[in-house]
Amino acid sequence: MTDTYDLAVVGSGIIGLAHALAAARLGLRVVVIDRDRQANGASIRNFGLVVVTGQEPGSSRRLAERSRKIWLELANEAGLEILHRGKLIAAQRPEALAVLESFKAGEHGAECKILTARETVGQLGSLNGKAIVGGLFSPFELRVESREVLPRLASFLAGRFGVAFRTGISVNEIAPPMVETSAGRLRAQKVVVCPGDDFSSLYPQRLRELDVQRCKLQMLRLAYPGFRLSSALMSDLSLLRYGGFASLPEAVALRAKLGEQREAALANGVHLIVVQSADGSLVVGDSHHYGLSLDPFGSEAVDQLILDEFRTLFGKAPEVIERWTGSYASAKNAVLRDTPHKDVRLVIVTSGTGASTGFGLGEETIVELLSQ
Numbered sequence: 001m002t003d004t005y006d007l008a009v010v011g012s013g014i015i016g017l018a019h020a021l022a023a024a025r026l027g028l029r030v031v032v033i034d035r036d037r038q039a040n041g042a043s044i045r046n047f048g049l050v051v052v053t054g055q056e057p058g059s060s061r062r063l064a065e066r067s068r069k070i071w072l073e074l075a076n077e078a079g080l081e082i083l084h085r086g087k088l089i090a091a092q093r094p095e096a097l098a099v100l101e102s103f104k105a106g107e108h109g110a111e112c113k114i115l116t117a118r119e120t121v122g123q124l125g126s127l128n129g130k131a132i133v134g135g136l137f138s139p140f141e142l143r144v145e146s147r148e149v150l151p152r153l154a155s156f157l158a159g160r161f162g163v164a165f166r167t168g169i170s171v172n173e174i175a176p177p178m179v180e181t182s183a184g185r186l187r188a189q190k191v192v193v194c195p196g197d198d199f200s201s202l203y204p205q206r207l208r209e210l211d212v213q214r215c216k217l218q219m220l221r222l223a224y225p226g227f228r229l230s231s232a233l234m235s236d237l238s239l240l241r242y243g244g245f246a247s248l249p250e251a252v253a254l255r256a257k258l259g260e261q262r263e264a265a266l267a268n269g270v271h272l273i274v275v276q277s278a279d280g281s282l283v284v285g286d287s288h289h290y291g292l293s294l295d296p297f298g299s300e301a302v303d304q305l306i307l308d309e310f311r312t313l314f315g316k317a318p319e320v321i322e323r324w325t326g327s328y329a330s331a332k333n334a335v336l337r338d339t340p341h342k343d344v345r346l347v348i349v350t351s352g353t354g355a356s357t358g359f360g361l362g363e364e365t366i367v368e369l370l371s372q
């Protein structure tokens with residue numbers, strides 16, 4: 001007999017799990033299908049940083065605020081460990097400090113704190129004081145170890161809500177209520193497709209029309225540096241990568257200054273995020289290269305650009321103990337939500353922010369899909 005569900009979710013990355021959670025909380029019978037045995041894409045390759053401050057004002061910010069709340073609920077309910085709370089942005093240039101001050105004065109700055117150079121270094125004692133002109137501390141960010149949290153979240157969904165996981169099988173065709181997989185057919189009234197940056201398996205023609213491309217990122221893990229970070233860290237280059245900062249008028253001067261001083265970093269989309277794992281090692285990145293077909297090779301020159309930025313802030317860099325690349329879907333808008341059939345939603349975060357906005361997005365999609 002064919003298995004029957006209220007909702008089938010294609011993809012067990014964070015976006016698929018977020019939709020499964022939202023539906024399971026409403027009491028739906030849910031199945032999650034993934035071609036891998038467990039999530040192996042962007043969702044386990046990221047920093048695990050839930051970014052609120054710096055998200056584009058409007059829906060990205062709203063989704064991030066809601067997602068943060070859900071992460072905190074899950075930390076309790078599913079025993080997910082939160083490794084950092086808050087984010088320090090250490091400014092190395094007056095132009096960067098001007099962006100931070102402008103943000104602080106705006107709609108979303110009230111609960112953030114502008115720091116003097118001394119306070120910034122005091123916040124993370126290991127920083128190179130000579131390089132810092134000031135900073136901003138945001139209390140909102142959370143950091144999880146994605147490669148541990150994703151499987152744990154899947155187990156929680158199965159154990160608490162009875163969500164079924166069908167892994168190691170591909171979904172080849174969707175015609176509700178029929179879902180055709182490489183292991184046969186199942187039935188689901190509604191389907192949400194969360195394929196990450198796979199544009200060729202399902203709805204390839206539609207995705208071509210929507211003009212999505214892929215973005216490749218390089219990531220590093222550094223050995224325990226001999227100190228503990230009290231929060232996540234970003235630097236000047238990061239201010240150009242988050243819409244909530246990059247859209248401020250003061251960002252124009254920062255972009256010009258970084259263009260003069262850090263041309264190669266900008267050309268390779270390099271900026272700096274540093275977070276720390278439970279064993280003390282640091283996850284450090286990243287870079288951004290765009291295309292439809294991405295090469296699988298990590299460039300040593302790009303790794304060195306990331307490490308240069310790290311050394312500027314910390315004086316020296318510990319040994320690199322792990323390297324990996326990841327990729328995500330990229331497009332003009334932050335999120336792609338399409339309706340290829342009245343009972344199907346295609347949902348892709350196209351801005352590299354799925355860990356930050358996914359849970360809110362999952363709730364919105366499920367409410368909208370059920371209201372049909």
Ligand SMILES: Cc1cc2nc3c(=O)[nH]c(=O)nc-3n(C[C@H](O)[C@H](O)[C@H](O)COP(=O)(O)OP(=O)(O)OC[C@H]3O[C@@H](n4cnc5c(N)ncnc54)[C@H](O)[C@@H]3O)c2cc1C
Nearest residue numbers: 011013014015035041043046049171196326353354355356
């Ligand atoms: C290096 C890196 C760092 C990042 N850092 C952050 C960060 O700190 N904070 C943040 O918010 N965001 C970050 N992001 C972005 C974030 O990780 C992504 O937005 C998010 O993981 C996307 O999740 P997803 O579920 O859509 O995709 P994925 O995690 O790629 O999952 C998609 C899944 O769908 C499955 N699938 C696809 N097609 C089919 C099919 N036909 N049948 C069966 N299964 C299928 C795949 O096997 C895969 O498991 C980062 C991304 C990268 C790459």
